[in-house]
Amino acid sequence: MAQNFALKEIKPNIGKGRVTGTGPDRLTSSRDLVEETYYLFVRVVKVKELPWNAALGICDPFVEIKVGNYKGRTSFLENKPDWNEVFAFRKERIQTSTMDIVVRERALPNDEIIGKICFNMSDIPTRVPPDSPLAPQWYKLDDKNGIYLGMGELMLAIWFGTQADEVFPNAWNSDLTLVNGDSIVNTRSKVYIQPKLWYLRVSIVEGQDLVSKSKTPEVYVKANLGFVSLKTRVSSNKSLNPKWGEDLMFVAAEPFDESLILTVVEKLEDKTEVNLGKCEIPVSKVSKRNLPEAVGAKWYDLKQVVTEESSGQAKDAKFATKLSMKVSLDGGYHVFDEPVHVSSDFRPSYKVLWPGTIGLLELGILGATGLIPMKSRNGRETTDAYCVAKYGPKWIRTRTAVDTFAPKWNEQYVWDIYEPYSVLTIGIFDNCHLHGEGMLVGPKDPKIGKLRIRLSTLRINKVYTYSYPIIAMQPTGIKKMGELQLSIRFTCPSYQALCKSYFRPLIPKMHIIFPLSVYQLDSLRQQTVEILSMRLTRTEPPLRKEVVECMLDADAQMWSMRRAKANFERLKAVFGVFVNAWKVFNDLRKWRNWILSLSVLVAGVIVVFCPTEILLYGLPFLPLSCAFVLFGRFRKLPKDPPFMNVKLSLAESVNADDLDEEFDSFPSSKQGDVLRMRYDRLRSFAAKIMHMIGDLACHGERINSLWSGEDPRAPKIFLFACLVAALCLHWISYFNHPWNWKIIAACVWLYVMRCDWMWRKDVPSVPSIFFRKLPTKVDRLL
Incomplete structure (x- = not known):
């Protein structure tokens, strides 16, 4: 079955948030690009006056929260003054009207109950930021039969809130019941600022x-x-x-x-x-x-x-x-950590040289659908997905959605924008550190997919809500890994500042005055990727090395036959515009369509013999006519933002040998005939590039030979032709008749547009024959 790589527009239930700030200096919004998800928050602070176990001589309590089928548990107190832990239970999954909070003793058999508290869901208040946090209160503990014995109190704060609550990122989530207690830190959402x-x-x-x-x-x-x-x-x-x-x-x-x-x-x-x-x-x-x-x-x-x-x-x-x-x-340089053409930042290191902000980029990561299984757990295939987005020095990581192929994150982030010609990179990964693995060792988090969004392709103040296909190249070929649902908004308070940024140099002045060589930039970018990998790996939760290298395209310089062919096709398409224009004009000259060719011929003659005053009068309206043409073309432009193009990448037409070479290690792990075959294929493809570059060089050398004197006769012929043309033009201008130049222009136009029965021959024109016979340096190559 064919895979669908199309971009889909979605209509999520967003826009219920409140705008918390407006103005030219700073535009911010509160969760208006994501769907609100309500949670039951329970903050366990501390306990006092618990009964002392004289037989054991210790008191090591912990708290257990029971909400329907969900159960959360604090850590052991172990002589600490308090817990101060927060638990979050998704409201839509709560199927009970009561909640039990139980205090147990670790040292007693079967963690016997010390006391408990029962709450009705209807009595729990709702809190929405920017309201102040709820103050915790002391609640008396009853025994297991619901009778208060006069001993033990527990300080709690309980409320309903959304994912916009400030305690949500560090709270224990009811979706994490399968996660080992020590590995919960690996599931939390975080914002990372890379070092300057x-x-x-x-x-x-x-x-x-x-x-x-x-x-x-x-x-x-x-x-x-x-x-x-x-x-x-x-x-x-x-x-x-x-x-x-x-x-x-x-x-x-x-x-x-x-x-x-x-x-x-x-x-x-x-x-x-x-x-x-x-x-x-x-x-x-x-x-x-x-x-x-x-x-x-x-x-x-x-x-x-x-x-x-x-x-x-x-x-x-x-x-x-x-x-x-x-x-x-x-400090006048920008330290490139990404490839230049897909970079998200171009500012120099020295902050005084930074340009002013032109707007804000707001990203809402809604969720994903149709993710493929990435691993097996207890004999069942599963995926634990999280997203990483990078723009400028700011990285964000969403929380991990455990054991689901359709995760819901609903997290919103914002970035300052300094340059519209920049790219936002979003990657989705599978978390393999949820069951007691080491923080810095253990399995790697494999990439599920990655996409990029260029800011200059976005309209101002428009909310884009789309489901982007997650496409990945694998050793078996191209594969759709699922779809990532995003909401994006590019906010710009000053349209004038945005337009001015299009005329500002893209890179800092130091790159222009003291440019770095290609080899220096390549070496420096490798150092940058390694430094960022080491620094971000030391955070908590760590942003692992394989994630950082994937987001920064650390392997962008690796050879790929597929990418080489794709770039070659892009180059052909650029020159193809001029080739197609020449083919259209050549068809007009050869009168393939008599009506169209005759119309063009008559129009050219009318323009030539049109009075000069009318031409000068109509000249100012030419730019206006072009503007109307461009405006008509602009109205037909696609409304959807661009995304990963499978056809442009030649992903569907790539063969098995090219894929095997693309995913081969460096240095290569292959030997023998496979390496020989790849080398011969590379030589064949490189020969085409070599001949194309050689043809372009030949045309330039033919032009230079007109005054270099390498051919002793060609410059003389060219100078003689120029002299004859000058004498003819001088003779025509000597009569000073207003129709002289127009008659000449009309004759030239009639000669160019002549029919097959009017002196048309199947040989090139005399100037093109002369140009082709000019000398080049190709015969001097060894």
Whole structure:
């Protein structure tokens, strides 16, 4: 059965929230893009005056909340002053009119009851933010028969609320009954702010007074920052005062608690290496460069590593060797953590250089439908899904919907927007850390799917409610993993500021004045992904490395035959517009449609012989006519936002060999004939790209040959043709008749649009023949 990858518009029951703030500075809304879900909240604070167990000599109580078939339990008190834990039970699933709260003793047999409290659901109040939180109250404990014995009180707060309640993200949820108690932290929704990143530039200029046994040493400088190690080339002058003049780039994250370690290394003749000295520079003491201004070089003293023969330990010893360097934190750059074309942020590191906000992006993650099973639990297939969204430095993670193929999240988030040409990335993953696995170890959370939404394609103040297909490429081919239901709104208080942003440079000024090479950007992005993976993994709940790498497209640079073919088809489609336009005009010239060709011919003659005054009078109306044409085209544009295009990605037509290569590891795990076949196929595809680039180069070289003189006759012929044309035009202008130029233009138009029986030949025109015979450099290639 064919899979349906279409975008579907949905009509969720949203818009019941209250607007909490309006104005040009800040527009916020409270849960008006998601469906309200009501919960019964129970906050257990503390207990007092419990009966003392003299036989055991201990008192270790816990509280159990029973609501119908649902049961929640606090942790053991264990000499703590209070619990202060919150429990949430979804109201629509409560099938009882009463709720029992029981205090039990851990040390007694079968956790015997100390006391209990019974509540009627009709007596519980409702609280909706921004109302203040309910104050907890003391409730007296009855025995199991409902009789108060005068001992024990429990402090509680009970109310009905929605997912907008501030205690909801950290509350125990009734949907998490299958989750191990210690793993509940892995199910909570959180907002993460990634650390501010800077580019650390280290310019190695020269060294002085190296201590080496050789008078012509081959030395280089090795720089280490955290887990990254870079090194320069061997010095250009082999002397005790070497020179390099080379830049090394690192990514540094705030707070700057690391040190930059530089080591001068000498390469000996036996291919061994000796450390001639090192210096350590704390990144926190490095000066920040916010504008494209020069940084002065400084001399840094090196320390020589000396090993004590008695202890075998290395110690530092100062000596006269120095190293001249320019070290700076370049805050004028933007540290790219995503691919440039799908980036969500382009602001520089230095906050003073940030542009003003142009609006807000509000995202409501409603739920998902039709998710496929991702794992098996107790012999039954299941999925524990959660969503991660990333825009700029702000990441969000929804709570985990346990054991369901149609999860409901109904969580709303907001981001400040600085640039409309930016992309929101949303991924959905399966949580594999719900049953006692380690926080940082254990199985990985597999990706279910991912989608992107470009903000410039959204209309202002319109709420988009769509069900997006979750599409994933797998080793077996393309597969629909389900549908993700979202509500999106792009709010802009100033349309003028939004229009101005279209004329503002996309990247900071430093990227333009001091551009980084492609290799530098690739290396720096790898460092950035690794830094963010380590930092976000140390949060609670951790945003795991595989999730961060997936959201940041860490494998975007990996080779894929499918992507290469898709980009090649995109390139052909771009040039295809001009090719199609030429084909249409060529059909008119060859009179394939007599009526249309005759109409174009007559229209051209009328325009040529039209009085000049009328043409000049109608010239100002030409832009207005184009505007009306564009407006008519604009009305026919699709109203739905763009999404992942299966046809554009060539996902349905990809073959098994291409898929096997795309999901192969790097370095490849294949051997023998498979690698040979892939290499030959890559050479065949690359040959097409090579010939296309060669044809474009040939056309450019033919134009350059007109004045380069490589062909001694072609420039003379071209100059002679130009001279004849100039003389003819001068002779025509000599008579100074108003109809001269119009007659010439009409003759040229009639010649271009001539019929087959009017001097039409099946050979190219004389100028095209002459252009094709101009020399190129293709014959000089080896």
